[in-house]
Every structure is written in C-alpha cells, then in structure tokens.
Amino acid sequence: MNEAQNPPESDNSQENSSTESRDFIREIVAADLASGKHGGRVQTRFPPEPNGYLHIGHAKSICLNFGVAEENEGGRCNLRFDDTNPAKEEQEFVESIEEDLRWLGFDWGQRIFFASDYFEQLYEYALELIRRGLAYVDSLGAEEIREHRGTLTEPGKNSPYRERSVEENLDLFARMRAGEFEDGAHVLRAKIDMSSPHIVMRDPTLYRIRRAHHHRTGDAWCIYPMYDFTHCLSDSIEEITHSLCTLEFENHRPLYDWVLDALETPCHPQQIEFARLNLAFTLLSKRKLMRLVTDGLVDGWDDPRMPTISGLRRRGYTPEAIRAFCDLIGVAKRDSLVEMTPLENAVREHLNRIAPRYMAVLRPLKVIIDNYPEGQVEEFEAINNPEDPQAGTRKVPFSKELFIEQDDFREEAPNRKYFRLAPGREIRLRYAYFITCTSFVKNEMGEVIEVHCSYDPESRGGSSPDGRRVRGTSHWVSAAHAVPAQVRLYDRLFTKPNPNEVEEGGDFTDNLNPASLELLTECMVEPNLRGLEAESRVQFERQGYFCVDRDSSSERPVFNRTVSLRDSWAKIEKALMG
C-alpha cells in the first residue's frame, strides 16, 4: 500500500534516449507527434470492463497506455470503465481495479470516466445515425439474426426490417428506450453490408434491450449500447489520440472507423492493436479466473497463486517488479507465450535490493552443541541487507539447542561437492560458530531427529583465527527463542504451459496443479520476525523471499513464499541424480 506513494522507478531513465529501440506503437506515436497528426497531443486510455479483477495481462496494457502518455510531454492517460453490460459488471470490480491501478503506481488525476456517463450522448449519436439512414431497428429474434448473418464463407441476407423508414426507426427506437418492448424484441443495427467479407460489418448490433440493474445508472435505462458503438465514440468524446487494444479487436477496426466516419465527432482516434500477454503455466482470462474463484478452486481473487494484481500483491510481488517485467517483455504483434522466469526474476531482482534478511527454519532439525555451556545465551549481530548498508544490523540470540534445516544434514555426505553437515563434517552457523557433527539420533521410524555437534569457541562470529576454510554455511534458530510460524509454499497453478490444452471433452481445470500449495506448519523463525506488518517482504536467508500474510498474528506469523532464491546446489544435485 505504501508503495503507491513512491515515485515510479527511474533506474531506466537513460533507456529513453532516442538510440534505444522502441516498440512499434511508440514508433507510431513518435511519428504522429513529429507530423502533427493529432495536433501534437498524446492521449491514451486504459478501458477495463468492471467484470473481474485486473491481472498481469492488464498490467502490460496499463504500463503501455500510461507509459506512452508519461513519456511524452503533456501526454495523458484516462481511466475509463467500459461498463455497457449491466449483467456482468459490479461496483466491487470498479473499486478493486482502481485500487490495483494505484498500487501499481499509476495516477489518472481527475480523468476517471465511465462509458455509462455517455449513455445520453451515445443515444443522441444513435438517433443521428438513424436520421442519416445508417441504422435501423430490427425486429428479428437473436436466432434469426444469426441465421441471416451467413457464415465465414457465405454472405448474409438482409433482414426484412432493413428498409424501415427513418420515421418508423426513430419511433421504434424511442419506444425501445421508453421500455415498451420486451427484452430481445428489437435491436438497433448499423446498416452497412450483409455481404461484407468482414463479418463484423454485416449490420452489427448497436443497441439491445436489457432490463438489468446497472451498477451506476441503476434502472434509468433498459437499452444498452454495444461495445463497437460505445468504444470508438467514448474514445472520440475523450479526444483520445491513440486507442491501444489487443489483437482480437483488429477485426473490429473497420467498424470502429465506420462509426466515427458516419457521424460528426470531436476527433477520430487511431486504433492500434498489440498482442496480449500469455504467461506459461497460468491463465490470463477474466472469465476463467472468475471460474476458479466461484468454484472455490482457489482462495479468492487474491489467492497468491492467482496471476491477478491482488494475488501477486498478496504473494509478495512489488509494483516495481511488475513494471520491470512489463518493460522486459516488450510490445509486439506476434502471439507469444512468456515464461514465468522473467516475472520471477524481476521480483528477485527488486527484493534482493530492498528485502531485509532473516533466518527462518522451514523444516526444523534439532541440533545440540554438546560442549556449549548449558543455559548460556549469546547475541550475534546480523546484517540486515548486504546489498544495502543503510539497512543496518540486528541481534540474533544463540544457545546450546538450535534448529537447522533438515536439508542441511545428511547421514552420509553424498559427494565431494556437498558442503553441508554430516558426521565428521564442519560447517559454519551463519554469524555464529563453526560446528562439527559428532553423532545423530534416529527415531523408531528411522528418521534423524537430533544431531549432536561440538563447536569451536575460537570461531566466534563465523571465522576462525587459523584461517581454515569452511565451505558450508547454515542458517539456524535458537530453540529456546524460536517463534513457531506457518509458511505457505506456492508452485505453478497449472501443470501445463498452456492450461487450455486439454483432452477432448475436458476443460482447463483438469490441468490444475494439485501441489500448487504446500503448507508448512512446523516452521521455526528468528524472534525478530515476530510482529511484522502484513505485506512486509523479507528474505529468509538461503531460501527465498517471503511476504507476511494478512492471516498473520504475532503469536503465529504466517508467511507466503513469493519466490525461492536461485539454488545452484539443487541444480548440481539434480544433475547428479540424472
């Protein structure tokens, strides 16, 4: 939440120099600016429909639209809710969208608009279209309209109502508005060309009758304008110069231009299409994300496994990381499937710079230092962030009984490259002492439950006066001081790069990863980790970046793993095992 107050990253400011390559959209904007095409203005807009939560795919569009505006002198970007379908839209979504946008670090000043604010104007435009003989009221049913539309390869047929007089159309349309007809009894259509090879041009529907409560206009209207009619006119009303949208709207551009050419409008914005983001192992479709939420397949829109902005936030992502990611992937027209790695890498990169370090043992194994005085407690000074000296230091208590990570001990060292604890092996406890394993204890299940060590008092602080080399360093928590915590480890939501790839008759939920959440309830963390604010982001040394969940309490902190640290030992081990 506090990030919203931070100015956007300016690290890349030098990349804006003219020698840097620009994407094709910025290229067009620059050329238009140079030629004075839109009177030297740059005005974009981000036009979400409030029918779901924003996701990382929207972030791409947001960064593009707000970015293009920001980069140009006097450039502006409007926030406009495309709320023309009352059946799907809700106030909750309007609020979440604004919140996510602000959190991402964008500002639209007073320029927040709603397509529904233009309903009256839009209605006037429709009247004008009718007067010009360019629109008519069709009384065919939905089914019949579909039949008349033809197919991809066959032209459509004119509706028998196509040649109604202007007067009759005006009268009917007014009565549609007045509520004289049942839902679906009539529609207003543009009169274009039923034999057009562009299906979108075969007399597209402009208005439909729909008695539904609208989140803003309430019951004031029973007719609602369609996207194709609304969007271009809204753009024009707001004097947008460049209307950036995704590729699936490329087919609609002839209609976008037709409407604006058919009417006298303030201006004629240029629609430019770019490829939407696809992210491997997840889904970027509001409809499908909604399904995950409503079917209880995830824990709400902000489940940390969700690719939503709110999910990423709860997962521990930063706005800076998301923006850096959007920067990295670029903008083009070709379909692509972006790997998860650059996203993870972006957050690692940012968190490495800002996240304070702590020690936390996720899967504890008891270590007893036999030659350490019973009852003695020492405090060691630990560096909060080696990347940031300003972050200072903290004290961590140490005593005879500790917890280390189960992974940091083996009954037998597997190979020469293994630097961790094993009988006879010496390791360093971070910031503390060198210890050597002398023995271990197993339970009746054959599991190691206790490791005995001796320590070298000379190695206090983590280095030995004789200069002997110790390759392995383990993090640890003093048993007597440890705070029990819960940690949630997240993995990819789906098992396939493209979750939509399913067996005949199946659907995307078949590809849900059953292991996307692993709950660790026995974790032991250093006392300094108690009482952090929700959404605090930290690094657990040697493990990864974690974020304090809102379910956290000071008796029982709860952490979500944002992303693990790069783990080159895991790679070595994997390679060894073939």
Next chain:
RNA sequence: UGGGGGGUCGUCCAAGGGUAGGACAGCGGUCUUUGGAACCGCGAAUCGGGGUUCGAAUCCCUGCCUCCCAGCCA
C-alpha cells in the same frame, strides 16, 4: 474454401537493402560468512522454395504453419 493478423536464438524483443543484436534462460569461470548477490566468458535464430540486387530477416512471387472473427459479450 471468406476476411483480418503473425512467423528471427530455448523464451521475449531488436535490426526497416550493408557485420543478425540485446535481455532472460542455459553452460563454464571468478568472488563470496546466503550453494544468494555481483562480475567475466561461451554456445545458440531469420518457416520453406524461387526471384530482384554487388549485397535480402528486410523488396517481389509462391508454398507452408499459426492466431483471430459467424454474442442482443468486451
């Protein structure tokens, strides 16, 4: 079989007739009190076939592959 788009390293993005480049991933190394970070180095691509040209990722022809469109959704 209609119309509209798109095909460049594993991935994402450049090069707009003149040495195919960057980022990420990968691999190798240096350093290291996080097997983290940082730093250094190495491999790796123009969808196919013709043509124009001294010279083609780029221009022309042709073929192939792929995405989008038949909502009273956006």
